[in-house]
Amino acid sequence: MALPKHPFRVIVDKEIADHVRSWRFIILLSLILLTCFGSLYISISNFSKAIKPDDPDGSFFFLKLFTASDGSMPPFHVLMGFLGPLLGISLGFDAINSEQHSGTLSRILSQPIHRDYLINAKFAASLTVISLLFFALGFLVTGLGLMIIGIPPTAGEFMRVVFFILLNILHVAFWLNLSILFSVLLRQPATSALAAIAVWLFFSIFYQLIIKLIAQAFMPSQLAPPEAVVRYQELILNLLRIVPTQLYSDATVTLLMPSVRSLGPLTMEQVYGAIPSPLPLGQSLLIVWPQLTGLIAATVLCFAVSYFSFMRREIRSR
Amino acid sequence: MSENIIALSGLTKQYGRLKAVDELNLYIKKGEVFGLLGPNGAGKSTTILMMLGLTEPSAGSVHVCGIDSTTHPIEVKRRVGYLPDEVGFYENRSGLDNLLYTARLNRIPSAEAALRAEQLLQRVGLYDVKDKKTRTYSRGMRQRLGLADVLIKHPEVIILDEPTLGIDPTGVREFLDLIVQLSRAEKITVLLSSHHLHQVQQVCDRVGIFVAGKLLAEGDIPTLSATLFAGEPYTIEAGITASAEEPSKPDSASPLIAQLQKQLGEIKGVRSVSYDKGLFRIGCTHDATALIAGAIVSAGLGLTYLNRKAYGLDDIYNRYFEGSNVYEKAF
Numbered sequence: 001m002a003l004p005k006h007p008f009r010v011i012v013d014k015e016i017a018d019h020v021r022s023w024r025f026i027i028l029l030s031l032i033l034l035t036c037f038g039s040l041y042i043s044i045s046n047f048s049k050a051i052k053p054d055d056p057d058g059s060f061f062f063l064k065l066f067t068a069s070d071g072s073m074p075p076f077h078v079l080m081g082f083l084g085p086l087l088g089i090s091l092g093f094d095a096i097n098s099e100q101h102s103g104t105l106s107r108i109l110s111q112p113i114h115r116d117y118l119i120n121a122k123f124a125a126s127l128t129v130i131s132l133l134f135f136a137l138g139f140l141v142t143g144l145g146l147m148i149i150g151i152p153p154t155a156g157e158f159m160r161v162v163f164f165i166l167l168n169i170l171h172v173a174f175w176l177n178l179s180i181l182f183s184v185l186l187r188q189p190a191t192s193a194l195a196a197i198a199v200w201l202f203f204s205i206f207y208q209l210i211i212k213l214i215a216q217a218f219m220p221s222q223l224a225p226p227e228a229v230v231r232y233q234e235l236i237l238n239l240l241r242i243v244p245t246q247l248y249s250d251a252t253v254t255l256l257m258p259s260v261r262s263l264g265p266l267t268m269e270q271v272y273g274a275i276p277s278p279l280p281l282g283q284s285l286l287i288v289w290p291q292l293t294g295l296i297a298a299t300v301l302c303f304a305v306s307y308f309s310f311m312r313r314e315i316r317s318r
Numbered sequence: 319m320s321e322n323i324i325a326l327s328g329l330t331k332q333y334g335r336l337k338a339v340d341e342l343n344l345y346i347k348k349g350e351v352f353g354l355l356g357p358n359g360a361g362k363s364t365t366i367l368m369m370l371g372l373t374e375p376s377a378g379s380v381h382v383c384g385i386d387s388t389t390h391p392i393e394v395k396r397r398v399g400y401l402p403d404e405v406g407f408y409e410n411r412s413g414l415d416n417l418l419y420t421a422r423l424n425r426i427p428s429a430e431a432a433l434r435a436e437q438l439l440q441r442v443g444l445y446d447v448k449d450k451k452t453r454t455y456s457r458g459m460r461q462r463l464g465l466a467d468v469l470i471k472h473p474e475v476i477i478l479d480e481p482t483l484g485i486d487p488t489g490v491r492e493f494l495d496l497i498v499q500l501s502r503a504e505k506i507t508v509l510l511s512s513h514h515l516h517q518v519q520q521v522c523d524r525v526g527i528f529v530a531g532k533l534l535a536e537g538d539i540p541t542l543s544a545t546l547f548a549g550e551p552y553t554i555e556a557g558i559t560a561s562a563e564e565p566s567k568p569d570s571a572s573p574l575i576a577q578l579q580k581q582l583g584e585i586k587g588v589r590s591v592s593y594d595k596g597l598f599r600i601g602c603t604h605d606a607t608a609l610i611a612g613a614i615v616s617a618g619l620g621l622t623y624l625n626r627k628a629y630g631l632d633d634i635y636n637r638y639f640e641g642s643n644v645y646e647k648a649f
Contacts, residue, residue, distance in 0.1 A: 004422065004425040004426065004427050005422065005425075006425075007422070007423045007425065018408075018410075021410070102407075102408075102409065103404045103406020103407075104406040104407065104408060105406075106372065106400075106402045107400075107402060107405055107407075107420075107467070108423070109372060110370055110395055110398075110399075110402070111395060111420060111423040112392050112393075112395040112396040112423070112424060112471075113392070113423055114392065314367065314372065314373040316367070
């Protein structure tokens with residue numbers, strides 16, 4: 001007879017089942033499906049226009065599926081950058097406080113399990129759901145695109161798509177952890193959802209505005225030496241990169257447009273003599289490595305804080 | 319020592335400046351049904367949380383089944399079933415699913431778990447609704463499902479925190495009977511916390527009175543009342559009017575009253591005399607009703623009401639929970 005499942009697996013299984021059966025997930029799924037098909041439709045109807053003879057990305061037909069747009073609707077990767085946080089927040093904002101609210105938290109924690117199983121399992125379950133969803137969607141778009149345009153992706157393009165999906169998962173994982181953190185810290189699910197959405201809105205709208213203000217205040221004069229201008233440019237870029245969404249969009253652009261060679265300012269000397277040709281996948285990954293590390297670090301930080309405060313918490317019933 | 323399945327010694331929990339549990343020493347024997355009786359906010363729940371390792375004591379030690387709850391909570395939780403005061407279930411799952419989930423968390427093999435879950439549901443009278451979602455359950459049904467949930471892991475000890483809160487009187491009766499039956503049949507030690515004296519009295523072998531973080535007294539009910547009221551087992555209440563004709567109630571400042579108070583205090587066996595709004599309350603070591611009545615009448619006051627009572631459970635309750643200034647002390 002098989003041994004009974006490990007309690008951690010039991011919780012993960014139950015959480016996944018809860019997610020998949022919930023209305024919230026169905027609504028999000030339909031939203032994301034709509035996005036996928038909408039952007040696929042737009043990119044395919046503009047496909048011929050998107051391919052230009054002198055385009056350095058020209059040989060990467062297939063990636064155009066994810067980036068081409070006529071301006072009526074943002075391309076796939078931009079939409080995902082927008083919807084990803086929403087998905088992450090909505091899967092995590094009530095992870096702990098709803099259990100507390102319904103009185104199940106003290107009942108579950110009085111079972112012989114380690115306390116961190118619960119929070120780890122919640123994270124693992126949501127991440128599993130997100131990963132499955134994104135891989136399914138990514139491959140669905142790839143497959144449909146393949147059927148419609150009839151050009152198979154090269155191995156390099158396929159790997160880029162896979163990395164793009166992984167990047168999406170990582171991005172959502174950050175927002176998921178942020179919302180789990182709020183669900184540990186705040187008692188009301190509505191408040192924690194609002195707090196997470198507030199952070200998201202702040203970073204996606206107001207932060208850029210604030211940076212713009214700072215940038216104007218510190219703008220070097222026209223006579224400043226070029227080094228000062230470069231330093232200034234890099235400072236502003238780095239300030240922008242505190243936002244996980246900026247890291248995500250930097251990384252996606254590099255992955256989906258192989259001709260992108262740098263995410264910072266380049267001097268004339270650096271560009272001089274360079275042939276405008278696409279980079280191999282390894283080089284593109286090298287460029288986005290800091291972005292990936294930053295995203296992972298932010299995710300781990302959020303998780304660590306929520307883990308710590310959950311472990312120290314006294315578990316009262318309700 | 320090995321006989322004590324729950325042993326708390328010098329247990330203290332401090333929240334800022336408030337001592338929720340203060341140097342608590344409590345020993346409970348195997349197979350006993352122990353009632354922890356105290357008003358709201360006395361520290362009962364905190365004590366229970368410390369027994370389960372859900373919160374850390376500031377000082378002292380907790381041993382359940384001989385295991386330290388603070389350092390080895392998992393081992394303790396394997397042996398102890400806990401029913402929180404407001405038990406919750408996953409509302410979109412059926413009662414049976416909720417039980418099976420608990421069984422799986424306890425690593426009970428699925429065939430055995432299914433069998434036991436059905437038996438328990440039958441036992442607590444929820445077999446007919448086992449496939450209904452728990453959100454449709456009433457308060458009493460939830461509580462009974464909670465009991466089944468606690469029992470599914472074959473606990474040695476069950477801890478019930480205010481288990482009868484919000485259930486109607488017949489429901490309470492059935493629920494408590496069920497607990498006692500189960501405890502006797504399966505030799506389970508039960509710790510029951512409540513602020514309902516009568517319910518505790520119905521089922522518990524021993525009771526501990528717990529107020530403001532301190533255990534004031536413990537023992538079975540007869541011993542309790544004997545020890546608590548050893549000094550003044552009788553109280554006599556006498557209603558007074560200003561004179562036999564006049565119905566107005568004299569206030570405590572009147573010289574007549576002060577004099578009478580003094581007189582009453584001199585009667586043999588009277589330990590305490592208090593007066594408030596036309597009512598004397600006199601505590602005595604033996605029955606002095608006749609002497610007291612005589613004293614009042616000879617003082618020229620009207621006697622409208624005379625009541626002698628021996629202390630019962632309600633008085634234990636009043637004396638310790640309401641009479642003393644428990645709440646002021648706590649803050």
